[in-house]
Amino acid sequence: MENSRVKIKRTEVLSDNWYQLNKITFDYLRNDGTWQTQIRESYDRGNGAAVFMYNKQTKNIILIKQFRLPSYLNGNKNGLLIETCAGLLDDDNPETCIKKEILEETGYKINNVSKVFEAYMTPGAVTEQIHYFIAEYTDNMKTDKGGGLISEEEDIEVLEMPFTKAIDLLNKGAIKDAKTMLLIQYAMIHHLLD
16 A cells, blocks of 8 residues: 555544544645645544345345434434445455345345445545445345344334335435445446346
């Protein structure tokens, strides 16, 4: 991870309450050949994984709905967002993580997931890279009610809906979560439910 155009001068921890917020002072070699000192804040919450769950037989998908404080503070009147199942890797590899999150959040036990891409969602301020997966499910894979873990302060509503309804929600602006938008569009482009 070396870039000769970047020289980190100082890292100051501003907060490590939930995750870590750092203030970083660095020199950057500009395209015109001059060095410029810049100061940025970077929020490090670790990397994550997200999954698009779909049922080829019924043409349904599984999404979740949960309260997101930052969205509430930024004009989302009830703070609820419709999202794909996702979570932080913690100490797991991406595949192990997403299988665990699927079970905890949706109640489905899925053994086969396929990674489709990785992306930085907010690279100007957050270090997180998300690993994106797709996974087929069937009704007989439902082993628990889902809803998340109380120990992780989760209160999740599981939503099963026709894929066409999810596309309609996306088009009407009712789905505002970027990872969910990306995965729905991926499913459309790759005709996962045709």
